[in-house]
Amino acid sequence: MISTSGTASRSLSITKRVIEVNGKAANVFGLVQPGGTTGLVLEADGQFDVALSNNIDEPTLIHWHGLTPPWEMDGVPDNPAALLAANETRRYSFPVGAGGTHWMHAHTLQEQNLLAAPLIVRTAEDAKRDEQEFVILLHDFSFTPAEELLARLKGSASKGGMAMNHGAMMRGMAGGMHGGHTSGMPGMAAMDLNDIEYDAYLANDRTLDDPHVITTEKHGRVRLRIINGATATAFTIDTGALNGRLIAVDGQAIQPVSGSRFPISMGQRLDILIELPREGGIYPILALREGSIERTGVILASPGANIAKVATRGSEKGPVLDLDLEQGLRAVEPLPTRRADHRFTLTLTGDMAGYTWKIDGGERLRVNPGDRVEVAMQNMSMMAHPMHLHGHHFQVVGINGKALRGAVRDTVLVPPMASVEIALDAGNPGRWPLHCHHLYHMAAGMMSFVAYEKGS
Numbered sequence: 001m002i003s004t005s006g007t008a009s010r011s012l013s014i015t016k017r018v019i020e021v022n023g024k025a026a027n028v029f030g031l032v033q034p035g036g037t038t039g040l041v042l043e044a045d046g047q048f049d050v051a052l053s054n055n056i057d058e059p060t061l062i063h064w065h066g067l068t069p070p071w072e073m074d075g076v077p078d079n080p081a082a083l084l085a086a087n088e089t090r091r092y093s094f095p096v097g098a099g100g101t102h103w104m105h106a107h108t109l110q111e112q113n114l115l116a117a118p119l120i121v122r123t124a125e126d127a128k129r130d131e132q133e134f135v136i137l138l139h140d141f142s143f144t145p146a147e148e149l150l151a152r153l154k155g156s157a158s159k160g161g162m163a164m165n166h167g168a169m170m171r172g173m174a175g176g177m178h179g180g181h182t183s184g185m186p187g188m189a190a191m192d193l194n195d196i197e198y199d200a201y202l203a204n205d206r207t208l209d210d211p212h213v214i215t216t217e218k219h220g221r222v223r224l225r226i227i228n229g230a231t232a233t234a235f236t237i238d239t240g241a242l243n244g245r246l247i248a249v250d251g252q253a254i255q256p257v258s259g260s261r262f263p264i265s266m267g268q269r270l271d272i273l274i275e276l277p278r279e280g281g282i283y284p285i286l287a288l289r290e291g292s293i294e295r296t297g298v299i300l301a302s303p304g305a306n307i308a309k310v311a312t313r314g315s316e317k318g319p320v321l322d323l324d325l326e327q328g329l330r331a332v333e334p335l336p337t338r339r340a341d342h343r344f345t346l347t348l349t350g351d352m353a354g355y356t357w358k359i360d361g362g363e364r365l366r367v368n369p370g371d372r373v374e375v376a377m378q379n380m381s382m383m384a385h386p387m388h389l390h391g392h393h394f395q396v397v398g399i400n401g402k403a404l405r406g407a408v409r410d411t412v413l414v415p416p417m418a419s420v421e422i423a424l425d426a427g428n429p430g431r432w433p434l435h436c437h438h439l440y441h442m443a444a445g446m447m448s449f450v451a452y453e454k455g456s
Helices: 109-113 124-128 146-157 324-328 439-443
Strands: 010-021 024-032 040-043 047-054 062-065 089-095 100-106 116-122 132-141 179-182 191-194 200-203 212-215 221-228 235-238 244-249 252-259 261-264 269-275 282-289 295-301 342-351 356-360 372-379 385-389 394-399 411-414 419-425 431-436 447-452
Touching: 024 109, 024 116, 100 109, 100 221, 100 269, 109 146, 109 439, 116 132, 116 221, 132 282, 132 295, 146 439, 200 282, 252 324, 261 269, 324 394, 356 431, 372 394, 372 411, 385 419, 411 419, 431 439
Parallel strands: 010 047, 040 116, 132 221, 200 295, 212 295, 342 372
Antiparallel strands: 010 024, 047 089, 062 100, 100 116, 132 200, 179 191, 221 269, 235 261, 235 282, 244 252, 244 269, 282 295, 342 356, 372 419, 385 411, 385 431, 394 419, 431 447
16 A cells, blocks of 8 residues: 555665676666565555665666656756755655556666666556556666766767758767668658667566566456656567557556557557457567667466567567657547647757757746646657656647647657647646656757746
8 A cells, every 4th residue: 555644655765786688797776665676556646655765876866757746856856856865865745646657767867777667556446457467667778888878979979970950860970879770751861760779678677588478367358557768769569469459658548549569759658458368378568679670578478388489689670650649549538628828839959960959949938827838849850859748747739730639648759850739737836847758868958847937
């Protein structure tokens, strides 16, 4: 049960741990409870009451991605809270809100070193359903420290690449850091899908060489809560021979969508329902790296099934993420219909040549409590940007100039040369980050703030 007022806080520790990646020991971080359980499972509409302890030898801070805490508990360093010092414990207490698949992670480069964990909020209805529930947390992993990865990206950019503007992208930069290009329209430069080649892609800390095998019931129903915790890698979830029903995105219920492939960019979450066959068997659930043959995933297996090996590299490249699915999503509980009090237009800019990423117009995002706010984001760069807003949920209300009443989310993908419009109700005063959830784009400047006016 979740802690409530008058009871002891739930303890959560930031720790160091060792996992095996590609046959080698990897020193990574973790977020664990006293018994060793990773992450948190809480009850909807209760109180988030957590004592967070920093048991590593460097300062850090954790962001509760998908929840809407008071601003001072959001977890972005110096906005407004200070970093959590080594050996310091800080208590967080606020209403947890409605149910959903969320997660928590460092809002620093430490996120690259797996300082992230699931944060699942379950409803009473969830507990009553006749279904097995499993969480899949995806990561990209490098034995190279994040600071060095970022330095290489910036260093490559400074080594004489031809400067290019919005419509261009530099290919083949120094150091082998960039990969996964796809051709654009005639006369346009190629879109760069992946700017880091990782050592491994993980699902629940494992590669497909030694996958997480999930024991399932024959002819049972499975709910997969999938979190893309990767710092710089988008995936497509492939349910293979099984038909999936997408029932929620970013922890928010949608009208179900059936299929076998579902895109998931960095920071996003998918809830997928699967009906298992009566005869049982093994069923890989794969995450296909965008524009590349690498993949990761888990194996669903009924008791006694023979586990066949699944290669970490497929025969075809993973799909390039677009907005086709997004255009068809519809929220179960959309925002009330009303006129906007403020409309803002943001331009997402940058290129690989300089490795500088920006949000033009972001300095104007000033709102008042109670405002209905609409924000149009136009991507004039040649990389996709999963845009995440802290402290709020928003509804997708337009794609490439076409109005719609789409999904409610906290992270939406804006592909190259595309535009996405979102609407939100300003009901949580603070100075809230709106940023790209590609860690290195954010670190290189792609962050702005939705700021409530003073006295709000």
